[in-house]
Amino acid sequence: MRRQMIAGNWKMNTNLESGKALAEGLAKHVSGKDLNADVLVCPPFPYLQAVKAAVGNSGISVGAQNCYFEEPGAFTGEVAVDMLLDIGCDWVILGHSERRHVLGETDEVINKKTKAALAKGLGVVLCVGELLEDREAGKTNAVLDEQMKGGLADVAAGDLSKIVIAYEPVWAIGTGKTATPEMADEAHAHIRGWLTSNYDQSAADAMRILYGGSVKPNNAAELLGQPNVDGALVGGASLTVDNFGPIIDAGLAQSGK
Known part of the structure; x- marks a missing residue:
């Protein structure tokens, strides 16, 4: 039984005021709930400390986008891994399609970043x-x-527990197009097979694999209900x-399935 993760990638959005307000609102939303899933928000670098303070002891984790x-x-x-740890980050998103296809990051660079984060104990959401x-x-x-081969090159089995894989079909990111639940589960099953x-087998069974790509309140429950989908990496819908x-709530309902 895998613990769901619902992660919000704020990308290059929010300012100090709106970022704090969003974090405070999310902390209020989860207040009093049994957080049987990991909830993660990843704001832009300048607002990491403010968001970390705003979520307080709500149980929401804070991560960086790179x-x-x-x-x-x-x-x-x-920005070094040590700096992210110094301000209380728990996770970092690596290999996002925008880093790959807009900013030209290669599997080799992503692998170097992955190993650097793991070496210091920072969790990695590998896209x-x-x-x-x-x-x-x-x-x-x-x-x-x-x-997968490039991103996880020379990553030991013992470090896999600090990694979450996020499957994001690039054609479904920010386009309004969404992989059908069956398509998402098929890709996740393939990753698990890899x-x-x-x-x-034990490493594959334990690995959490998130789906990302136009996840919204009206499709979250069905996507998260698939047997190989262990949560979501949410872009635009994570900004309110x-x-x-509701996507967090859908994850809480599915966690441990």
Whole structure:
């Protein structure tokens, strides 16, 4: 039985005031509830500390949207893992499609960041997913295999417990298009099979695999109800309590299925 995770990726949105208000609203939303799932919010770098303070002891975790793989030093504009830990981050999102396809990050770079985070004990939400042309060409599984192999290169089985995989079909991110629950579960099952082949069955069974791509209150329950879907990485719908709250609730209802 895997514990669900409902993660909000705020991307390059909010300001100080609205970010704090959103965090406070989410903390109020979960107040008094049995948090049998992990709830995570990932605001932009400038607001991490303010959001961390705003969620307080609500049980909501805070993560970053990126990190660098080097130790602190002369790397202008980058943020080290030590810095994220210093302000109380629990997780970092790595390999998001926007980092891959807009900003040009390679599997090699993503792997370096993954290993740097794991070495310091920072949890990793590792994103994988195919482009529309990949799916239309029948290459979804091949793309997932390549990204899993690249992202997890030289990652020991013992470190997998600090990793969550997020499957995000690129064609469904911010487009309003959503993979059907069956399509999502099929991709998740393939990822689990990859883990079985490259690690072992117990590692595959334990791995949490989130779905991301136009998750909304009206489709969250059905998506999260699939046997291989262990939560959601939510973009646009994570920016309001009215939208993200019901998705959290759907995760709480499914956790431990």
